[in-house]
Amino acid sequence: EIFSNNHPKNLSQAIIVGVKKCGTRALLKFLSIHPAIAVASTELHFFDSYTNFQHGLQWYRAQIPINRSSQHIIIEKTPSYFINKSTPLRIARLLPDAQLIIIIRDPITRAISDYVQLRNRHRFYPSFDDWISSSNFTQRTPVKIGCYAQYLRRWLKYFPRNQMHFVDGENLIHRPWEELEHVQTFLNLPVRIHREDFYFNPNKYGFPCLRQTNGCLGLNKGRRHPVIANQTRNKLNDFYLTCNAELKRLAQIDFSWI
Numbered sequence: 001e002i003f004s005n006n007h008p009k010n011l012s013q014a015i016i017v018g019v020k021k022c023g024t025r026a027l028l029k030f031l032s033i034h035p036a037i038a039v040a041s042t043e044l045h046f047f048d049s050y051t052n053f054q055h056g057l058q059w060y061r062a063q064i065p066i067n068r069s070s071q072h073i074i075i076e077k078t079p080s081y082f083i084n085k086s087t088p089l090r091i092a093r094l095l096p097d098a099q100l101i102i103i104i105r106d107p108i109t110r111a112i113s114d115y116v117q118l119r120n121r122h123r124f125y126p127s128f129d130d131w132i133s134s135s136n137f138t139q140r141t142p143v144k145i146g147c148y149a150q151y152l153r154r155w156l157k158y159f160p161r162n163q164m165h166f167v168d169g170e171n172l173i174h175r176p177w178e179e180l181e182h183v184q185t186f187l188n189l190p191v192r193i194h195r196e197d198f199y200f201n202p203n204k205y206g207f208p209c210l211r212q213t214n215g216c217l218g219l220n221k222g223r224r225h226p227v228i229a230n231q232t233r234n235k236l237n238d239f240y241l242t243c244n245a246e247l248k249r250l251a252q253i254d255f256s257w258i
């Protein structure tokens with residue numbers, strides 16, 4: 001039985017399905033202060049891993065413990081769900097009522113963020129400009145992922161638009177309380193996360209933190225980004241033009257960077 005883990009009967013499930021490097025960790029951390037929300041501390045990789053998926057829904061649910069009796073929405077984030085081919089169908093079969101939260105940001109900034117993470121893992125790495133100057137740059141995963149529409153099309157085959165909510169990852173950095181208000185409304189929750197819960201940390205390049213112990217994200221979030229050449233930016237802009245137009249149409253959203 002699904003609810004054997006002392007889960008309340010009215011438990012509902014939301015999943016931050018992506019997108020990688022768009023602010024998924026910040027979003028989950030900020031949501032976790034809501035009294036009705038219980039979150040998974042790690043990325044569960046349940047729906048995008050055949051092995052994990054075999055453990056079944058009971059295992060999945062057990063990964064998200066309820067700590068307070070007021071908690072009745074459980075949320076996890078696994079950014080790779082968004083681009084994984086098997087995930088939408090698996091979620092649709094197991095949790096057809098799940099509410100899907102998709103955070104996206106300017107795909108160029110997202111690509112740089114992904115690049116910085118890759119570069120940190122390798123000793124010798126070309127500059128971002130060199131990396132984009134190659135003829136097959138659109139085939140590089142960090143560039144491809146930013147064409148959100150191409151993956152969104154698959155999600156829309158399995159879920160109606162009203163089961164999805166799009167978070168503007170750029171605005172989450174500048175006015176997090178606004179994005180969180182929209183998410184709380186989408187989840188049918190009273191708004192309990194406010195502007196007063198945040199401050200901007202000059203020691204973290206001005207990123208917002210929660211006013212509580214350990215309220216900032218870790219050192220691997222909010223890294224310094226390299227300055228990129230105009231030529232590189234123009235090239236990426238051209239590539240993302242049609243992707244962004246398609247995103248706008250499919251998601252019916254109009255974020256400032258689209």
Ligand SMILES: Nc1ncnc2c1ncn2[C@@H]1O[C@H](COP(=O)(O)OS(=O)(=O)O)[C@@H](OP(=O)(O)O)[C@H]1O
Pocket residue numbers: 019020021022023024025026079112113114116172173207208209217220221222223224
């Ligand atoms: N409040 C706050 N503090 C720190 N960082 C913040 C915050 N809000 C959004 N961001 C941005 O989140 C980027 C990392 O995104 P993710 O958490 O989705 O990355 S991951 O996919 O889980 O690796 C991270 O990317 P980098 O700047 O490249 O480190 C940040 O730009």
